Amino acid sequence: MPQILFIDKDLDWSNFSVAGNVRAMNMAAKPPVAMIHSCDLSGLNPAEDLFLSAHGSFHSSGEFGESDDLAEALKKGGLRQNHQSIVMLTCSAAVEMPVPYRRPIAMDLKQSLKNKGYGHITVEGGAGFVVVFPGGKQVVMPDKGTEAGGEQEKCELRYDAELSHCKLLVTKTMTDPKPDVLAKAVDEVAAKLIPFYADLLAAFKPYLKTHDAFKKF
Numbered sequence: 001m002p003q004i005l006f007i008d009k010d011l012d013w014s015n016f017s018v019a020g021n022v023r024a025m026n027m028a029a030k031p032p033v034a035m036i037h038s039c040d041l042s043g044l045n046p047a048e049d050l051f052l053s054a055h056g057s058f059h060s061s062g063e064f065g066e067s068d069d070l071a072e073a074l075k076k077g078g079l080r081q082n083h084q085s086i087v088m089l090t091c092s093a094a095v096e097m098p099v100p101y102r103r104p105i106a107m108d109l110k111q112s113l114k115n116k117g118y119g120h121i122t123v124e125g126g127a128g129f130v131v132v133f134p135g136g137k138q139v140v141m142p143d144k145g146t147e148a149g150g151e152q153e154k155c156e157l158r159y160d161a162e163l164s165h166c167k168l169l170v171t172k173t174m175t176d177p178k179p180d181v182l183a184k185a186v187d188e189v190a191a192k193l194i195p196f197y198a199d200l201l202a203a204f205k206p207y208l209k210t211h212d213a214f215k216k217f
Contacts, residue, residue, distance in 0.1 A: 001026070001029035001030070001031055001032075001045070001048060002022075002026060002029070002031040002048045002049040002050065002051060003031050003032055003033075003034070003039075003041065003044050003048070003049075003050055003051070004019045004022055004023070004031045004032070004033045004034070004051045004053060005033075005034055005035070005036045005050065005051065005053065005077075006033070006034070006035050006053055006054060006062070006177075006182070007036045007052050007053070007054045007061060007062035007063065007064060007070065007073075007090075008054035008055070008062030008063045009035065009063070009174065009177075010055075010063070011054065011170060011174060012167070012170060013163055013166040013167050013170055013189060013193075015053055015054060015055070015170075016166065016169075016170055016173075016185060016186045016189040016190075017132070017166070017186070017189050017190055017193050017197070018053045018089050018130075018132040019051075019053055019182070019186040019190075020186035020187050020188075020189050020190025020191070021132045021133060021134050021197070022051055022053075022089070022132060023183070023186060023187060023190070024134055024187075024190055025134070025136065030183070031051065032179055032183060033179055033183050033186055034179045034182065035177050035182075036052075036062075036073050036074070037073065037077075039077040039078070040077065040078050041074070041077045041078040041079045041080070041083075042078035042080065044078075044079070044080065044083070046080050046082045046083045046084055047084055047085075048085070049085045049086070049087050050074075050079070050083065050085065050086045050087070051086075051087050051089055052070075052086060052087070052088045052089060052090065053089045053090065054090050055090060055091065056088070056090025056091050056092060056093055056105070057090075057091065057092050057105075058092040058094075058095040058096070058097050058102075058104050058105060059097075059102050059104075059105055060105060061088060061090040061093060061105050061109075062090060064105075067105055067108035067109040067111070067112040068112045068115075070105075070109055070112070071109060071112035071113045071115075071116055071118075072116070074086075074113070075116055079118075081117050081118055081119075082120060083118060083120075083121055084120055084121060084122060085121070085122050085124070086109070086113075086121065086122070086123045086124065087124045088105070088106050088109070088123065088124065088125040088126070089126070089130055089132060089137065090105075090125075090126075090130065091126065091128070091129045091130050092104075092125075092126065092127075092128060092129065092130075092142070093105050093106040093125030093126055094106045094124075094125030094126055094127045094214065094215040094217070095126075095127055095128060095142055104125060104215075104217075105125070106123045106124065106125030106215070106217055107123070107125075107217045109123050110122070110123040110217040122216050122217065123216070123217050124214055124215065124216045124217075125214065125215060125217070126139045126213065126214055127139055127142070127209065127212060127213060127214065127215055128140050128141055128142045128145070128209055128213070129142070129145050129148065131200070131204065133197050133200075133201050134190065134194060134197055135201075137214070138201075138204070138208050138209075138213065139208065139209045139214065140204065140207045140208060140209070141207055141208070141209050144206075144207035147207060148203075148207040151200075151203035151204060151207075152200060152203070152204075154203070155196060155199050155200045155203060156196075158196075158199070159193070159195070159196040162192050162193060162195075162196060163193075163196070165192060166188075166189045166192055166193065169185055169188060169189060170185070170189070173185040
């Protein structure tokens, strides 16, 4: 089955909701959740997706500012050399910016993994601000991020009680983030925020990319 890795220890309710919503979308085989530095990927089917979740930008993902470091962490975690698909659920991983000598981190990660012997791997990233709703992943257009952010703030105010509950749960869970504890917590956050994400999806509709939202390298 697929697997979800948190690639940072500085996580919040939105990271947990991403993982919970991914698990909800794979109800027949809910992907396990783990932290990258304590994971065991040796049993992951090479044909299944490996989801990487954290905050990010076009040049960084979670705690990793260099794709070589992320590739090395995945290798140490037991990722098999014939693995085929990584999906980066970190914002802007596939956004190409006019910065000299910098490529999108999703593209760089593919190259870093290729250099380590992963010759058949595909790395997918979002071309903008990534949001994972219960029904699937979407991307906000890069030039609409500020407007979408304003709409999200309004939704967060309306659901303050639910979000406060989730924030406390994340804090408690991260004191000892074992896979079974993470799985239970991300499911609880996702279930708690179903109405929040329904409202957020409605508010975000004018700002979502309809074409080329995700790119594969």
